[in-house]
Amino acid sequence: MIDEKQLAELSLPGAPRILTEPPGPQSRAILEYQAQNEGSAVSYARGLPMAVARSRGATQVDADGNIYIDMFSGAGVMALGGAHPEILAAAHAQIDEFTHTLDIPSQTREGLVETLKGLLPRELTRIFFGGPTGSDAVEQALKLAKWNKKRNGIIAFEGAYHGMTGASLAVTTDSGHRDGVGELVPGVSFVPYAYSYRNPFGCPPEETDLYAARWLDRVLRDSHSGVSKPAAVIIEAVQGEGGTIAPPPRFLQNIRRITQEHDVLLICDEIQCGLGRTGRMFAFEHSQIVPDIVTLSKALGGLGFPISAIAYREELNTLPPGKSIGTFRGNMTAFAAGKAALEYMVREDIPGRAALLGEKLLARLKDCEARSAIVGEVRGIGLMLGIELVKDKTTKEPAPALAAKVRTLAHRRGVLVEVGGHFNHVIRLLPPLVITEELAFKAADIIESAIGEAEKAGCL
Ligand SMILES: Cc1ncc(COP(=O)(O)O)c(C=O)c1O
Numbered sequence: 001m002i003d004e005k006q007l008a009e010l011s012l013p014g015a016p017r018i019l020t021e022p023p024g025p026q027s028r029a030i031l032e033y034q035a036q037n038e039g040s041a042v043s044y045a046r047g048l049p050m051a052v053a054r055s056r057g058a059t060q061v062d063a064d065g066n067i068y069i070d071m072f073s074g075a076g077v078m079a080l081g082g083a084h085p086e087i088l089a090a091a092h093a094q095i096d097e098f099t100h101t102l103d104i105p106s107q108t109r110e111g112l113v114e115t116l117k118g119l120l121p122r123e124l125t126r127i128f129f130g131g132p133t134g135s136d137a138v139e140q141a142l143k144l145a146k147w148n149k150k151r152n153g154i155i156a157f158e159g160a161y162h163g164m165t166g167a168s169l170a171v172t173t174d175s176g177h178r179d180g181v182g183e184l185v186p187g188v189s190f191v192p193y194a195y196s197y198r199n200p201f202g203c204p205p206e207e208t209d210l211y212a213a214r215w216l217d218r219v220l221r222d223s224h225s226g227v228s229k230p231a232a233v234i235i236e237a238v239q240g241e242g243g244t245i246a247p248p249p250r251f252l253q254n255i256r257r258i259t260q261e262h263d264v265l266l267i268c269d270e271i272q273c274g275l276g277r278t279g280r281m282f283a284f285e286h287s288q289i290v291p292d293i294v295t296l297s298k299a300l301g302g303l304g305f306p307i308s309a310i311a312y313r314e315e316l317n318t319l320p321p322g323k324s325i326g327t328f329r330g331n332m333t334a335f336a337a338g339k340a341a342l343e344y345m346v347r348e349d350i351p352g353r354a355a356l357l358g359e360k361l362l363a364r365l366k367d368c369e370a371r372s373a374i375v376g377e378v379r380g381i382g383l384m385l386g387i388e389l390v391k392d393k394t395t396k397e398p399a400p401a402l403a404a405k406v407r408t409l410a411h412r413r414g415v416l417v418e419v420g421g422h423f424n425h426v427i428r429l430l431p432p433l434v435i436t437e438e439l440a441f442k443a444a445d446i447i448e449s450a451i452g453e454a455e456k457a458g459c460l
Pocket residue numbers: 075133134135136138161162163164236240241269270271272273297298
């Protein structure tokens with residue numbers, strides 16, 4: 001396993017370093033240009049107002065020379081951090097040869113398929129590449145499930161995030177994304193996830209996952225539930241945008257058993273929680289189950305190159321040729337970088353490192369939960385951690401303004417975090433898996449002090 005010293009060489013020294021309170025003048029000018037010329041839906045630049053100039057390992061430099069500790073890695077995309085030399089070399093070598101082939105094969109393509117197949121459970125024999133983004137993989141997975149089962153329905157979970165396009169938006173829950181954009185793809189039903197902190201069943205919190213699984217079983221079993229038998233259930237083994245919710249392994253075990261009993265396919269969306277982030281190569285491995293279809297994207301592009309894929313069982317391989325085509329089904333730079341990234345992850349046991357550092361960071365942040373009047377719960381697994389902020393620990397009233405303030409204060413002090421959760425009240429931590437312990441703990445100190453300051457400022 002790679003050691004701290006080697007990891008430190010991937011990032012810039014001296015982080016965090018704030019020379020000018022962000023956004024400084026250079027960043028402001030670029031942000032202003034963006035505001036005047038790009039679409040009004042631009043999002044991340046509002047919460048983290050900065051213009052990026054450089055990215056190395058778990059550090060980012062803005063246009064004014066400020067150096068940040070990156071605790072978000074571009075929503076989990078940059079799992080191996082910025083400009084990883086080994087991945088960069090693979091990408092450069094590929095760019096010089098060829099970069100686009102539709103789905104016409106090449107050794108580069110074969111290389112990624114082979115590498116992925118070597119990591120996935122052996123039951124998932126087939127890989128299919130979607131368009132360039134995660135939503136495309138979800139579209140493919142849903143289409144494959146519906147085609148095979150000759151049913152239209154899909155069951156997803158409350159708090160789910162699966163994407164922004166047609167069917168992927170329809171299985172995403174956030175009304176902020178869904179409302180006012182016309183009719184969504186029909187046939188989708190939602191059931192409760194195992195969100196024990198906001199347990200919807202009134203049962204002991206540690207039994208929330210059992211009740212949630214039973215709920216799904218009831219919906220599928222009861223002919224009067226109002227839900228026709230679906231083609232598939234789609235689930236994130238660890239919910240990301242929904243507020244970093246990591247149920248116990250038996251939850252997914254029960255969902256797998258129930259879907260099998262009802263002849264419904266199980267799609268595990270590993271776009272955020274997959275590829276090492278939770279301490280295993282795939283988050284469903286914590287439950288020792290094998291899904292029918294798995295979606296992948298984000299970290300699969302090695303250095304943020306666009307790519308998405310699904311992996312599935314042999315018996316589902318029934319789509320006739322041309323039934324699912326598209327121009328961008330093979331960004332060869334992404335394929336080369338992805339293969340190099342996966343090989344590096346295996347060789348250096350990056351998932352193992354994510355597990356070890358994740359445990360330490362979770363314990364560090366749990367201290368913060370114990371000390372703070374407004375940290376309702378710190379949770380997560382591996383390097384996928386969340387801090388749920390509340391106005392009051394007894395009422396658990398969510399504190400979205402406070403979360404936004406913490407993001408701003410942390411940014412000003414040189415740490416990049418994002419918010420998510422059902423009420424936009426959860427600080428989400430998705431650092432590059434190559435972050436050093438030293439940087440991760442510095443970031444934790446800064447986040448804790450930002451929480452303290454936001455609380456004092458009374459922005460509840
Ligand atoms: C679990 C999950 N599925 C799907 C998506 C959609 O991916 P993309 O934004 O690349 O379309 C995301 C994005 O955050 C995600 O977290």
